[in-house]
Amino acid sequence: MxxxxxxxxxxxxxxxxxxxxxxxxxxxxxxxxxxxxxxxxxxxxxxxxxxxxxxxxxxxxxxxxxxxxxxxxxxxxxxxSPGIERPLKRDKDYIKYKGEQVEVKLFQPIDGKKIFEGKLEGLLDGKISIIGSNNETLEFDRETVAVVKRTIKF
Structure with missing residues (x-):
């Protein structure tokens, strides 16, 4: 099966x-x-x-x-439990955790980088949007993303 x-x-x-x-x-x-x-x-x-x-x-x-x-x-x-740094998998996760810190890991690098961090803006039309450390908006096509997970900074 x-x-x-x-x-x-x-x-x-x-x-x-x-x-x-x-x-x-x-x-x-x-x-x-x-x-x-x-x-x-x-x-x-x-x-x-x-x-x-x-x-x-x-x-x-x-x-x-x-x-x-x-x-x-x-x-x-x-x-x-999925843990504090749980991966976001379903559409409703992107609504529930909007505004939280997340880490986005890509399948393929963009400009040599595969991991991006920022504040989750949401998921719209198949694109995951975050606000990066320099207040820039970063968007990723969902199919290019390996995993999005919440992150906790101490």
């Missing part, structure tokens, strides 16, 4: 669990690291996710996965 399809199936399975418990489903990943496969589910809620919240979702999702068995190979299930 294709990686994307597994993520979609698991998203459908875990969504009712997260909704019932008033959690936000941030992301589902199914990927191979070394010799092992990992099914990672990232959840969040106002005030942050606790280990008990992760355990609740892990146990409920584990039961559903055991019933339907959509993944043929051996894998490890992990449920966790």
């Amino acid at each position: 294709a990686r994307r399809k597994i993520e979609d199936i698991v998203t459908e399975m875990v969504s009712p669990i997260t909704e019932k418990n008033h959690f936000e489903l941030v992301d589902v990943e199914f990927l191979k690291e070394g010799a092992n496969w990992y099914l990672r589910v990232y959840i969040d809620k106002e005030g942050g996710i606790s280990i008990d919240d992760c355990q609740l979702v892990s146990e409920a999702l584990g039961e559903e996965l055991d019933k339907t068995d959509p993944i043929s190979q051996h894998y490890f299930l992990e449920v966790s």
Whole structure:
């Protein structure tokens, strides 16, 4: 079964669990690291996710996965918070975190540079916009961006 399809199936399975418990489903990943496969589910809620919240979702999702068995190979299930420096993946993330500091990593460099930092302005017409350190507006086509994540400066 294709990686994307597994993520979609698991998203459908875990969504009712997260909704019932008033959690936000941030992301589902199914990927191979070394010799092992990992099914990672990232959840969040106002005030942050606790280990008990992760355990609740892990146990409920584990039961559903055991019933339907959509993944043929051996894998490890992990449920966790996306963390403070969470990646922005969905359109609503760009609305929620507008005005926050972000790091934009590109697939290919622009003028020899692949990483840009600034204040998130938003996502409009497929372009991610940030205000850089010199108050310049920087725009990136979404398909050229590897990852956008929140950054915390201390």
